[in-house]
Amino acid sequence: MLIKFLAVILLSGTSFLIQTIVTGPTGFAADPLSAASTSNTPELKISPRNDSAVKALGTFIKVKSDGEHANGYSITLWKQNDEIIGLVAVHRGLIGDPPAGLLENVKFDPQTKKLSFTAKLTLGQFYDNDQKDVPSQDILEFGGTLTNKKLAGTVTLTDQLCANGCAETKKIDLPRSKEFNNWTEDFQTHAAWKGYIDEILKRRGPRW
Secondary structure (H helix, E strand, O other): OEEEEEEEEOOOOOOEEEEEEEEOOOOOOOOHHHHOOOOOOOOOOOOOOOOOOEEEEEEEEEEEEOOOEEEEEEEEEEEEOOEEEEEEEEEEEEOOOOOEEEOEEEEEOOOOOEEEEEEEEOOOEEOOOOOOOEEOOEEEEEEEEEOOOEEEEEEEEEEOOOOOOOOEEEEEEEEEOHHHHHHOOOEOOHHHHHHHHHHHHHHHOOOO
């Protein structure tokens, strides 16, 4: 059993909680991923077909903190019918509400557990010879695997305003958080989930 000190940022609010988290083997009573298939979720749309219950799969998080700054990733996933939907938050800089983005182009293979997605983010301000202090236009790309215990793979971040993309690639290994799973809500309809997500993105979503 491993004890880690994490700065944990709530997706749904403006407060943060710094605590010692004891992590160990965790899992679902049944495997909810086994029913998920390859899917695409390019944007939030409401229709009679997809306005069904949205079930939480969990929050996968690893964030380091020195008490003032935070660095890491948190990804919260839900499942609606056979689709995986969710949010990614990138923690970098002062502790507070981290920039967040909606998962898009989601693909998941329940047999191999391979997962991929993209997300639009604004991680800060961009400066160059032509543009001064404008919101960055960041694209996050993830490719890896998703199991009941963790989400692991490679993240690539690029800023579309940067002439060469200013690509940044790193490996991530995010354990499923037992504490956050207790707080992650189910929703009766896609519309209810969309309302929740929209409120987060108004404050912390991409500015482009």
